[in-house]
Amino acid sequence: MTKAKRKRLIYNLVTFGLVIVAFIILENMISAKAISRSLKGQLVPICAWIIMAVSLNLVIGFSGELSLGHAGFMSIGAYTGAVVSGWLLSAFDMQDPLLRLVLAILAGGILAGIFGVLIGIPVLRLRGDYLAIVTLAFGEIIRNLVNVLYIGTANGKLHFAFLNKEKLPAGVTMLVDGAKGAVKIKPISTFEVGFVLILITLIVVLNLVNSRAGRAIQATRDNRIAAESMGVSVTKYKMMAFVTAAVLAGMAGALYGLNSSTVVPTQFTFNQSINVLVFVVLGGLGNVLGSIISATFLTILPEVLREFADYRMLVYAVVLILVMIFTNNPTTRAFVNRLASPAKKLVRKNRGETAGGGDVK
Amino acid sequence: MKKLIALALALVLALTVCSAFAEEPITLKIAHIGPLTGPAALYGIATSRGAQIAVDEINAAGGKYKIELIDEDDEHNVEKVINAYNAALDAGAQMILGSTTSKPCEAAGAQGYTDRVFFLTPSASSTAVIEDKDNVFQVCFTDPNQGAASAEYIAEHKLGTKIAVIYNNADVYSTGIRDTFVEKAPGLGLEIVSEETFTDETTDFTVQVGKAQEAGAEIVFLPMYYTPASLILKTAADKNYKPIFFGVDGMDGILSVEGFDTSLAEGVMLLTPFVATSEDAKVANFVKLYEDKFGETPIQFAADAYDGIYILVAAAEKAGITADTTPEEACDLLIAAMKEIQVDGITGSMTWDESGAVTKTPMAATIENGVYVFK
Numbered sequence: 250m251t252k253a254k255r256k257r258l259i260y261n262l263v264t265f266g267l268v269i270v271a272f273i274i275l276e277n278m279i280s281a282k283a284i285s286r287s288l289k290g291q292l293v294p295i296c297a298w299i300i301m302a303v304s305l306n307l308v309i310g311f312s313g314e315l316s317l318g319h320a321g322f323m324s325i326g327a328y329t330g331a332v333v334s335g336w337l338l339s340a341f342d343m344q345d346p347l348l349r350l351v352l353a354i355l356a357g358g359i360l361a362g363i364f365g366v367l368i369g370i371p372v373l374r375l376r377g378d379y380l381a382i383v384t385l386a387f388g389e390i391i392r393n394l395v396n397v398l399y400i401g402t403a404n405g406k407l408h409f410a411f412l413n414k415e416k417l418p419a420g421v422t423m424l425v426d427g428a429k430g431a432v433k434i435k436p437i438s439t440f441e442v443g444f445v446l447i448l449i450t451l452i453v454v455l456n457l458v459n460s461r462a463g464r465a466i467q468a469t470r471d472n473r474i475a476a477e478s479m480g481v482s483v484t485k486y487k488m489m490a491f492v493t494a495a496v497l498a499g500m501a502g503a504l505y506g507l508n509s510s511t512v513v514p515t516q517f518t519f520n521q522s523i524n525v526l527v528f529v530v531l532g533g534l535g536n537v538l539g540s541i542i543s544a545t546f547l548t549i550l551p552e553v554l555r556e557f558a559d560y561r562m563l564v565y566a567v568v569l570i571l572v573m574i575f576t577n578n579p580t581t582r583a584f585v586n587r588l589a590s591p592a593k594k595l596v597r598k599n600r601g602e603t604a605g606g607g608d609v610k
Numbered sequence: 611m612k613k614l615i616a617l618a619l620a621l622v623l624a625l626t627v628c629s630a631f632a633e634e635p636i637t638l639k640i641a642h643i644g645p646l647t648g649p650a651a652l653y654g655i656a657t658s659r660g661a662q663i664a665v666d667e668i669n670a671a672g673g674k675y676k677i678e679l680i681d682e683d684d685e686h687n688v689e690k691v692i693n694a695y696n697a698a699l700d701a702g703a704q705m706i707l708g709s710t711t712s713k714p715c716e717a718a719g720a721q722g723y724t725d726r727v728f729f730l731t732p733s734a735s736s737t738a739v740i741e742d743k744d745n746v747f748q749v750c751f752t753d754p755n756q757g758a759a760s761a762e763y764i765a766e767h768k769l770g771t772k773i774a775v776i777y778n779n780a781d782v783y784s785t786g787i788r789d790t791f792v793e794k795a796p797g798l799g800l801e802i803v804s805e806e807t808f809t810d811e812t813t814d815f816t817v818q819v820g821k822a823q824e825a826g827a828e829i830v831f832l833p834m835y836y837t838p839a840s841l842i843l844k845t846a847a848d849k850n851y852k853p854i855f856f857g858v859d860g861m862d863g864i865l866s867v868e869g870f871d872t873s874l875a876e877g878v879m880l881l882t883p884f885v886a887t888s889e890d891a892k893v894a895n896f897v898k899l900y901e902d903k904f905g906e907t908p909i910q911f912a913a914d915a916y917d918g919i920y921i922l923v924a925a926a927e928k929a930g931i932t933a934d935t936t937p938e939e940a941c942d943l944l945i946a947a948m949k950e951i952q953v954d955g956i957t958g959s960m961t962w963d964e965s966g967a968v969t970k971t972p973m974a975a976t977i978e979n980g981v982y983v984f985k
Contacts, residue, residue, distance in 0.1 A: 294689055429782065432738060436720075509688055510720030511738075511909040514714050516688060523926070552693050561683065562647050 261455050264538045268451065272444045279440075287552055295548050296324075296443025297505035300450045302528035302544040303537055304497035309526070310535035312459050313470030314373075315381040317514055317522050318388030322495045326357030326502025331431035332400055332407070333357070334507055337422040340405035340437065343527060354446065354503040361499020364391075373487045376473075388522055396514045400425040418495040430513035431506065433450060438446035438508035447541075450497050454537060457493060466490050507599040518580035531573060611839050613751035619668035635676040637933045638926055640665075641698030641710030642679060651709050653911050654683070657710045657732050663899050664919035675699055676921055683879030684708040684709055688717040695721060704931065704940045705730070707918045710911065712736035729921055732914035735869040737786075740966035745941055747876065748964040749914045749921065749957065750883070752928045753783055756858045757790030757833065758970035760881050767974075769854055769879075770828030774804040776818045776842060777833050781810070787833035808838065809939055815845045830907065832857045836864040843874045854879060856974070862910065865980060878977045882895035884913040885975045885982040893956045910957075917955030924951045 262499060274294065278284040307317045330353040337343040337352060372383050375531030399410040410416040414427060425431050457463045465486045468476040477483055482537060506512045528547055532539030554561045575581050636657050641662045644654030658681055665677045682698045684691035689713035691957045694769075698706060703862045715734035715831050722729050722745050731739060733751050735771040740746050749977040751759055764770070773795065777782035795802055803825040806818035819842060828855050839861055846852070852973050856863075857880040886897050896916055900908040906918075922944075928951050929943035948962045957972035975982040 285700050287693060287700050290692050290696040427782075428734075429738065432716075433742070436724075456622070505689075509717055511688055511713065511717050513688060551690075552697065555682070555697055558681065558683075559646070 255413055257459060257527045262457075263569055264455070264482055265437060265448070265451060267532070268444075268447055268536065268541065271474070273439070275403065280307055280459065281531070286321050286479070288549075289587040290551065291437045291548060292440040293443050293508040294505060295545055296440065296447055297501045297508070298525070298528065298548050299447055299541050300501035300504075301525045302526070302540040303367030303447075303450050303454055304494040305502070305525050306320065306529045306535065307454050307497075307538045308494045309529055310533075312466045312487050313376070313469065314487060314491070316384040316491070316494075317381050317390075317519065317526070318386075319494070319498055319525050320367075320517040320519070321384075321388035321391040321520035322361040322365065322390055322498035323502035324514065326354075326362045326394055326499030326504075327512045328398075328425060328431055328502075328515070329437050330354060330503025330506045331434045331512055332424050333503075334435065335433075335438065335588045336407055339402045339422065346435075347439075347442070350437045350439070350504075350507060353440075354500045356497045357503030357506075358500040361502065362496040364486075365495025369488045369495075373484055373491060385519060385522070388519060390498050392514045394481070394487070395425070395430075396428050398425055399427055414422035416520070427502060428514065430511055430516075432508060432511055434512065435511050436444055436510055443504055444579065446500060450500075453493065457490075461491060462486060482486070490521045502516075527569070531569075531576070535574075561585075625828055632857045635672065635674060636931075637676050637678055638931065638968050639678045639680060639702050639704050641682055641703035641706050641708070641924055642915070643684050643691065643694045643698060643703070643706055643714075644710030645714070646681070646683035646686040648687065650686035653733065654686070654710045656774070656909050656911040657708070658770060659900065659904050660732070660908060660915035661707055661919050663896060663903065663912075663915045666903075668919070668923060674927060677884030677919070677923070682708075684714045686711050688725035689928070690864060691718045692721055695720075696729075697936060699725075699727065702912050702933060705921060705926070705944060707732065707915065707923055709734060710915075712739055713793070714738045715746070719743050722746070722941075726938045728923075728937070728944040729918055729940040732916055732918040736782075736901075743966070744964065745769070747962055748968050749918050749955075749960070750968070751970075751972075752967055753786040754790040755915055755967060756881055757787040757792075757844075758794045759760070760787070760831065760833075760858060761791050761794040761800060761975075763972045763974050764829060764831075764856065764879060765800055769856070770942065771799060771801055772801055772803045772825070773826050773829045774806070774825060774827035774853075775802060775831045775833070776806045776815070776822065777806040778809060778838065781834070783860065784834050784860060791831060791833065807960070812838065813841065815842045816849075818842070819845045819851065822853070823849060827853055829854045829856055832861065835860040836862070836867060836904055840864055840867045840870045840874075844871075847874050856880070859910065862869045865977070872980050875977045876979075879974045880977075880982075881972055881974050882910060883970070883973055883981070884910045885984060887981050888984050890984075896956050913956050917953065920955055921951070921960070922955045924953050 301319060305319045308314055331422055333356040334349045334353040334536050337349050342349055343349055368387050370379060374384060397412045399414045401408045401423045403418060403419045403421040408417050423432055428522055469483045470483055473483055527546040529540055530580045532543035554564050557564045642658050644657045645651050646654045646658060656857055661679060665679045665781060666875045669676055680698050680701045680703050682694035686693040691709055695718045707730055709718050709731060710733050712734040715731045716738045719729050719739060723743040732749045735750050737752050737754060740748060774946050775788055777788040792802060804821045806821050808818060832855060839857055843855060861880040864875055866918060897908060900912060925944050925947040929938050929947035931943060949964060950959050958973060960968050960970040962968055973984060975984055
């Protein structure tokens, strides 16, 4: 096993291990009722935000394109999930919440993926800032479209109307009600499904970036011209990363949407895309474990800061700035490394090595 | 050492005696949830402050209950409102005053319906807030109820019988109010002589106002926000058409429209439960306390929340809530109590039915010399 391979294996094991250990601890806390309502209520949103951050990291960190419309895919997933779940319940009287949830998540992922392809075709021909602006516009377009979208269900059929609610036949049960958003959702998301979805995301993303395609994706990021001259189809590989991220975001959206009784278009604004971008940047570009930790940390942080009452959001911003400076400052990094080095040495000694390997990011 | 023990014992004894003699008021833990930050912070801060005034009054009066107010921020966001709600329950809240705005209230109320937690919202007016939930009650009218209330007010005060309606058919608020108004009007002897629509993009109201004038309407009903209303008033003035203009709570704010000649709004009536300039003793007292404490004039939301606290206390008293009652136990007791109580607040005299919607006498203010007055 080469050094690089071992390093990657350990990194992946740590990533999976951390998620699984966290899950086991939380599950035990829940069954022992040793968990506050506040934390318990945040578990599913945290799962959704982790998936959002990891999938956006695939686009930004690995394929090197700045996408600012990730919340758009999430909203497609959330709306699709709500509609599919509501429709399955009314049309087929499908009472099993788990089956409904799984089907809704799949549908959310597929539809977001289709939109990912449609948007990717024109968008991925652009580079850098242009791509960022176009994805931003896409996110806003999605939000404005769902703002005037009306979907109702009657006798097992779905009815769609655009702009004008009156076009729907009388007596339909509304599932999506324009600016009021998706209404009367039966919340069915569970932490367990969220956990499985995180595992699936990790398997997909970590396998992809460590595969032949993943190396091609990273090659287009590092040097587009060099990659092209080596015969790597830049558009194809960027598309692969973009659509995978869109599907995962759609699935996260369905999980997120079905955790609440209502979803509104204003939840998926440009600000929300930036929010996910903050998770990714704080966790480190191309660092999946970092995305998981930062998404969790930044979702819980505002709730922990509730004690500060009026100054809460101010403290949140200050903490964010401090963390950014701390994690990106060479001096502090060297300091952390120095602290960690005795532990690393110990690991190496036990393994009977003299140098290299075992460097956990 | 012996001395120390003796001292400690004496202290314990003294404390026990003290607590046995003093009649301790029951502490109620009420959580206010509203947007204290974010785009709707104006409303959340108003309800928070209004509630605080009521709590101060009740605690100072030293009645049966002492209130501990927990204030949680929902950022006007349907994800964050659930966090705020859970944080409130973690802090020991027994009942919720909130949420201030409609969508977050709908989300938190649904969660509360599953968990069995009682909600009284001061100002979330959409019907979805109370629909299919027995645990949520409102202090304010629902949007459509404003239509019915307007019709009743017009009929009762004999303002006229020929009515023209101009409404925004692209807006939920506007159409909701118009629908119930038009439904209710014929039964009250009111005749709708003209009905005209517009959309968010409309800036020219010549046709709509002209139709109303031709039909000879004595009253023009304007269920809309104040921006289009100001244009309609301007158009009517240009045509020298002077009916009674009757608006709803969205009209509140017309006097502060930039570039609008406020003299055009003279005589305009609007349905609102609260005006800060009212001479009513209770209202004047509230406005004074609020201005002294926070240095600003309270808006309708603050008054709704002020009443909300008194309603919760009245319901808690009726239901026999004590400091040990859990939120789940309190929920069913309060739901039953709400149907039995009547509260005379600063926004009117209120009763409730099982739907959670409030019944109170509609009040309309008239704009005179640039201020709202009740007649």
